[in-house]
Amino acid sequence: MNITAIEVFPLKIRNEPVYLGDSRGLDPARDYYIRPEYRSIYSRNLETLLVKIEADDGSHGWGEALAPVGPEVTGEIVERLLSPFLIGEDPRDIDVIWNKLYDSMRERGYFSGFMVDAITAVDIALWDLLGKSVGLPVYRLLGGAHRKRIPAYVSGIPRQTKEERVQLALEWKARGFEAIKLHLGYGVREDASIAAEMREALGDDFRLMIDAHWKYSVPDAIRLGRRLEALGVEFLEAPTLPEDIDGHVEICRALDMAVAIGEAKRTRYQFKERLVKRAADLLQPDVGRAGIGETRKIANMAEAFNIKVAPHLSVGLGVCTAATLHLSAAIPNFHILEYQPSVLPVANKLLKDPIACEGGFYELPEGPGLGVELDEEKLRSWMKR
Incomplete structure (x- = not known):
């Protein structure tokens, strides 16, 4: 079996409301804007990169790279840099191909970011193709399912007023969800106040998590964490700058609640020092940034440190979501998975x-490969919009 074709689909879908709700930085004249509260570029669209890989026996696989902004950048890397080295390769050699592509720009310092995102799209497509070629779901190829129903938390309560936030949270509780993550980072006092109003409304048994979006200094993160601990918050995500490993160590040692990190990291090499130094209590790699094979290696490494994995899942569409579900089913140290209602x-x-x-x-998809199939005709029509 040999790879014969690779096709990329950078996709931008207009969707309302914008991801995580409105922002003061939103400019109606432009697609991209900086959210002042998070300091990051966001898009008014849902953006992603899909990749289709075909083999000479007629089989194909779909991959996806998390690409919340600039999916065409990742697509160009796949087309111009990776595809020439993929044509003619055996698609079943997934780990060999990953290492070959990763090594190809390693000495130049491109071992994260858009480069690894592009490799990730290829990796997921190869796992899908392999599963389809042998008639097995990906979780079987990974060693089997520890669970076939994947517990999920609602990510975000994008409302402006206290009354609106409480009402939406109660609606999710009424629909059977038992966990919500609040996207905060508005200041220690305001974050603690919002968390307190949610705790009062939802009750002591409801699971609450907080994402601080790298907002705080180490002292402020500790101050916030201690106030959240009193409210029974399950974990504090991204409390300080992602590069500050020692700062995370200090936060972890100061708090009894779990500190969660990882969405910005893409390889086991980036997680290694954080595990060794105990700079996190919970890892959140994103399968849309790390791929299936690499995320499994990260999870295996975390298992040796008795640390659980709660995969990050934001604006990835169906292929990314399905890949994350198969990985979540197949690792023993899984904790909980993100659910994005919008x-x-x-x-x-x-x-x-x-x-x-x-x-x-x-629900875990059960068909061969990722267990999902894209409507290619609709995809191509959306590409022309």
Whole structure:
């Protein structure tokens, strides 16, 4: 079996409301804007990169790279740099191919960012193709499923007022969800106040998590964490700058609650020092940034440190979501998975059979490969918009 073709689909889908709700930085005249509260570039669209790889026996696989901004950049890397070295390769040699592509720009310092995102799209497509070629779901290829219903938390309560936030949170609770993550980072006092109002409304048994979006200094992160501990918050995500490993160590030692990190990291090499130094209590690699094979290696490494994995899942569409579900099923140290209420319905419009997340659980796709198939005709029509 040999690879015969690689096709890229940089996709931009207009979706309202914008991801995580409105922002003061949103400019109606431009697609991209900087959210002042998070300091990051966001898009008014849902953006992603899909990749299709075909083999000479007629089989194919779909991959996806998390590309919330500039998916055409990642697509260019796949087309111009990676594809010439993929044509003619055996698609079943997934680990060999990953290492070959990773090594190809390693000495130049391109061992993260857009380069690894591009490798990730290829990696996921190869796992999908392999599963389809042997008639098995990816989780079987990874060694089997520890679980077939994947517990999920609602990510974000994008409302402006206290009353609106509480009302939406109660609606999710009524629909059977038992966990919510709040996207905060507005200041220690305001973050603690919002968390307190949610705790009061949802009750002591409801699981609350906080994402601080790298907002705080180490002392302020500790101050916030201690206030959140009193509210029974399960974990504090991204409390300080992602490069500050020693700062995270200090935060972890000061708090009893779990500190979660990892969405910005892409390889086991980036997680290694953080594990050795105990700079996190919970890892959050994103399969759309690391790929299936590399995320499994990260999870295996974390298992040796008795640390669980709660995969990050933001604006990835159906292929990325399905890949994350298979990985989540196959690792023993899985904790919980993110659910994006504004993203999954859009993702499902491109799938022939939708992915279900109801009552606080995803259902694991059971078909060959990733268990999902894209509506290619619809995808191509969306590309022309």
